[in-house]
């Protein structure tokens with residue numbers, strides 16, 4: 001006897017293709033049956049008529065900076081008056097203004113602001129969201145951001161420690177010493193159980209490959225997986241560096257060289273593409289989609305929600321942007337926010353596909369085909385989300 005069965009549904013399983021007129025059953029917090037309605041001879045305590053809705057794995061947003069204070073609408077305005085992202089960063093604006101606001105905010109204030117934003121992800125069929133630290137750049141605020149992320153309700157949150165996001169002004173010219181501090185904060189955060197993965201920003205305006213390597217060795221020694229903001233503004237060898245450390249993902253990778261991508265395939269590192277930042281910064285360098293495809297590197301997609309370069313609160317819009325800006329197929333886009341996003345968080349054994357034994361995280365969509373999820377702009381056809389085998393809230 002299953003707990004719940006969705007009948008009269010179509011399934012985009014993301015592992016075994018599409019099943020029309022199918023049934024998906026759930027027992028406890030797991031998927032317990034998937035197949036054609038003609039083969040369904042079992043029983044469930046509760047039967048939901050899905051009325052022809054499509055069911056997909058609930059969406060997974062594998063790269064966000066959701067916890068922060070303030071916003072950067074003023075910088076947006078400056079940029080439209082001619083300043084570049086790098087110029088703003090070098091002038092001590094940009095990320096440092098968010099650092100100031102975040103350092104000044106209490107844990108409760110950070111939770112409240114992030115929780116409010118999170119509503120949009122819930123309404124758009126999301127079950128898991130990754131949240132990075134990286135606006136404290138000192139011990140107390142970094143740990144406070146991670147604690148705030150752990151307190152968010154309604155979605156499963158994976159926390160990533162991004163102390164090596166930018167060099168704080170008080171460490172100007174002393175980046176190596178700052179990396180020492182980041183390693184210390186990492187050790188404490190890991191001991192407190194606040195960290196699921198470790199990330200760094202390896203770029204000419206941030207940290208060198210050598211500094212990144214040092215942090216990654218520390219993370220691996222603590223048994224934590226790593227991820228990397230790599231090759232966003234230039235080819236700094238970030239993709240290969242990520243692969244060297246068996247990173248879960250290398251993110252951005254607009255300028256990644258083919259050799260780096262080949263190494264990503266070998267190490268099982270997912271390429272995470274962030275069309276929101278590409279769109280918002282009006283970037284011109286497309287990520288190397290064809291090279292990723294040719295080498296069979298899984299492509300994930302994420303909002304990269306952050307106040308500076310991607311104030312994007314819509315996972316569904318990510319699907320559309322990935323197709324319109326990067327020419328991904330709708331099928332690739334959906335994989336990018338389900339099964340491949342699960343890979344990018346190291347939770348692929350339990351999340352991201354509709355298979356028996358996987359976590360019962362599913363989204364119901366009133367669409368005629370899954371491609372419609374990537375096709376529409378600004379629509380939200382989500383008619384239900386189940387997370388952990390339960391309905392956390394009625395979707396609207």
Ligand SMILES: [Zn+2]
Pocket residue numbers: 063064065229304306
């Ligand atoms: Zn990011």
